[in-house]
Structure formats: structure tokens, C-alpha cells
Amino acid sequence: MAATARFVASVAVILALSLAVTTQPGHAQGTTTLKVQAAWPPASTLWESSKFFAERVGKLSAGRLKIDLLASGSVVPPFESLDATGRGVLDGAHAAPAYWVGKNKAAALFGPAPGGPFGMDMLDYLGWLYQGGGLELYREFYKDVLNVDVVPVPLTAVSNQVLGWFKKPIRSVADLRGVKCRQTGITAEVFTELGMRTVNMAGGEIVPAAERGLIECAEWVGPAEDMKLGFHLVFKHYYMPSLHEPAVVVELLLNGKVWQKLSPDFQEIIHAAALEATINSQISLNKANADALKELREKHKVQIGRTPNDILIGMLKAWDKIAQQEADKNPFFKKVYDSQRRWAADVVTSRRTVHPSYEVGADYYWPQK
The missing domain is CATH 3.40.190.10 (Periplasmic binding protein-like II)
Incomplete structure (x- = not known):
């Protein structure tokens, strides 16, 4: 009886997963494929983050979910990718909230805004997104304010931008x-x-x-x-x-209907891969920027x-x-x-009290010439 019950339960799970997969966009031979256009050229480091995300989705899903990554302008111009995703022309877009400021200036606050805002750095801003109600406001912005059928997922961090x-x-x-x-x-x-x-x-x-x-x-x-x-x-x-x-965090935008058709585990895989890509993009950029600065000075x-x-x-x-x-x-x-x-008001003032200024250690060990 126990073996029979386990078999029945296993069959039920398999049938449920099969049903979830066969209702997916881009379904072919048990694989769900999402067509996602990035807003950056393939030569950019932002494109590298797009690729990293796509690769992690494939690995975390054991090949069941695939991101078909398209370069900027492949289907629509970069500044049209939001509307194209909302209409279902694209399954998704890797873009920047700053691009939509012309629709509503609140988009700037998910970029995020100048000054942090309020002195926030990348960690502070991510804290607000994930623990301070930011993600809920982010989704509300697209759904209820812009009336575009997309689901935003933070994907790729870029701090600190230069003048x-x-x-x-x-x-x-x-x-x-x-x-x-x-x-x-x-x-x-x-x-x-x-x-x-x-x-x-x-x-x-x-x-x-x-x-x-x-x-x-x-x-x-x-x-x-x-x-x-x-x-x-x-x-x-x-x-x-x-x-x-x-403290810039750009975004993955997925068509709302496409998102709803994704199975819960696929949705979690996307969230996990996006957060990993966001962290990876920042730590990778730190070293890449150091190497680039040296080359810009010495070679160019x-x-x-x-x-x-x-x-x-x-x-x-x-x-x-x-x-x-x-x-x-x-x-x-x-x-x-x-x-x-x-x-x-809570986090920035607390970190200022708890953490030493970055320059203290940097200037002691690496005094500027």
C-alpha cells in the first residue's frame, strides 16, 4: 500500500509538472523557452550579466527553462521594450527603469534615484527592495500606475556610476x-x-x-x-x-501572462538566478573597473x-x-x-555610526599619490 501510494503521488507530481510545462510559452520537447531582449549591446558588461542570468536559469532548472537572449534592437528598439513586453511581442526584457521616466517620474525611484536616494548605497537600496516593501511598490508601479502587464524582477547591480x-x-x-x-x-x-x-x-x-x-x-x-x-x-x-x-539596479521585465503560466518552481528559479546575477555583477564589476582604470591611465x-x-x-x-x-x-x-x-532614516544613519569611513582603511594602506 505504501509503495502504491508513493507511486500514485509520484504520478500526480509528474502529471502536474507536465501540465505546467505544456502550457508554457515557447514549449518544445519539455523545455520552456522565454524570448528576452536586452537593452544593451553584446560588447557591454551589462550583456555579460544578461548572459550569466540566462545560463544560471538553464542550470538551476536542469535545462527545463531556457532564456533565449536577444541583443539590443533585435526585435524592438531599447526604449520600446517595456511596451513590447507588455503586449507579448517579447516574453521579457532586460532594461533599466530610468528608460520609463517619460511615462512617470516614479520610475526614477526604482533605478534608484540620485543621492541614493537619502544617502543609500547599493546594499541599503537592495535592503529596501527586499525587506522594506520596495518590491511590492515596484510591481504596483507597473501594474496599477503604468497599466502595463509586466512583472519586474531586479536583475544586475551597477554602482557607483561615474560623472x-x-x-x-x-x-x-x-x-x-x-x-x-x-x-x-x-x-x-x-x-x-x-x-x-x-x-x-x-x-x-x-x-x-x-x-x-x-x-x-x-x-x-x-x-x-x-x-x-x-x-x-x-x-x-x-x-x-x-x-x-x-546604486543602480536594472530590471528583468516579464510579460504578466507569461509569468502566470510559469510553474512556481520556474518563478523561484528566475528570482534566485536574478539575485545571484545581481550580486555577481557587482563583485565582477569591482575587479573589472580596477583593471580598466589601470589600462585607461597607462595605455590610453x-x-x-x-x-x-x-x-x-x-x-x-x-x-x-x-x-x-x-x-x-x-x-x-x-x-x-x-x-x-x-x-x-534608520539604515543610513545606523550604518554611518557602525561602519568606519571607507577612506580610512583605503588611504592608510593605499595613500593617493
Whole structure:
């Protein structure tokens, strides 16, 4: 009887899994395939994170779930990937919340926002997402505010983004005025407040635009990522750090109907692979950036400069002004921003008390020349 009961139970599980699989998109011979387009070119480190995620999904599912990863622009332009995913043209997209600021500025808060916001770094922001109610607000944003049928999953961390590349030296905030620069999302508004003339464009378009003289400066990610796209070939002045995007987490967007058809274990596999890829992307970038900085200095003779302090403070003041104006007229923006403020009030102030300044150890062992 026990053996019979175990057999019946096993058959029931197999039938349930078979039913789940046969109702999946892209089903073929027991494998579920999701067509996901990344918003970055294959040369980028962000693409490496997309690939890492796809590989981990395949391994964790023992080949039952496959991510068919498509390069930027394969089906739709990068800035159309959200709507394409919502309509089911794509099963998913690996994109950036900052791309959707034109739809609603609350998108900037899931990027996250300039200044952290409120002084948060990557760990603080991930804490808010996973333990402070951030994910629930994230899903509410797409479902109820933008009315797009997608499910967001945090995927890939990029911190801390640098100020950017310039054709001329920058010595103070006054030197930003009138400079035509590639910026995107809410960051563009921050730099506009500081006097820049900003233009939005996808990553693969930046270097060609600079070569044609259409822009005088550009911001993308950081040393390793920027060098892969060839920024050092058209710019020779590189400034860091910055506070416009100190803790960026980009996103996997999956079509809502596709997500609902996925079995619970597939959903958990996606969440697990995405979190692993997010951590892996950050620790990998730390070393990649170190190697890239050395090469930029020694081989390509790029002038690496420290961002003037008045620019950093200017960013925070500009962002505070923009955020307050938006909170006054956008209830959902205010809802998310207040949630982040509450989290940061506890966590940022506590970490400042508990943790020593990073510069103490770094400057002691590796004094700057």
C-alpha cells in the first residue's frame, strides 16, 4: 500500500509538472523557452550579466527553462521594450527603469534615484527592495500606475556610476553650463538644473554621436563598461565619482501572462538566478573597473579626474528640488519616496555610526599619490 501510494503521488507530481510545462510559452520537447531582449549591446558588461542570468536559469532548472537572449534592437528598439513586453511581442526584457521616466517620474525611484536616494548605497537600496516593501511598490508601479502587464524582477547591480567623459577639463559646476551631454532619465533633469544641455540615446549610439560632434560629454556606467564601448577613443577627460546614480539596479521585465503560466518552481528559479546575477555583477564589476582604470591611465593616457565637490553637492540640491516638485503633484512618486526616506532614516544613519569611513582603511594602506 505504501509503495502504491508513493507511486500514485509520484504520478500526480509528474502529471502536474507536465501540465505546467505544456502550457508554457515557447514549449518544445519539455523545455520552456522565454524570448528576452536586452537593452544593451553584446560588447557591454551589462550583456555579460544578461548572459550569466540566462545560463544560471538553464542550470538551476536542469535545462527545463531556457532564456533565449536577444541583443539590443533585435526585435524592438531599447526604449520600446517595456511596451513590447507588455503586449507579448517579447516574453521579457532586460532594461533599466530610468528608460520609463517619460511615462512617470516614479520610475526614477526604482533605478534608484540620485543621492541614493537619502544617502543609500547599493546594499541599503537592495535592503529596501527586499525587506522594506520596495518590491511590492515596484510591481504596483507597473501594474496599477503604468497599466502595463509586466512583472519586474531586479536583475544586475551597477554602482557607483561615474560623472562621465568630457572633451575638455571640468574644474567646477560652472564648467558644466552649456555642455551638450548624453544623459538619460531623471539624471538628465538633474544635469539640466546644473546648466547642461542633455540628450537621451541608447548605449550603442553614444560613441558614434561623439565622433560626429553631436555631443561634448557622455555618461554611461563606469570604467569597464565604458571602455568596452570605446568611450576612451573619443574622450580623454574622465571624472568620478558621482551621486546621480550611486546604486543602480536594472530590471528583468516579464510579460504578466507569461509569468502566470510559469510553474512556481520556474518563478523561484528566475528570482534566485536574478539575485545571484545581481550580486555577481557587482563583485565582477569591482575587479573589472580596477583593471580598466589601470589600462585607461597607462595605455590610453586618459586623464582621470576627481569630481569637484561643488558638482556633487549641486546634484543633491538639484535632485531635492526636482523630487519635491514631483512629490507635490504625483501621489505614487510621493508614496515610494516616503517609503525610501523611512528606510534610509534608520539604515543610513545606523550604518554611518557602525561602519568606519571607507577612506580610512583605503588611504592608510593605499595613500593617493
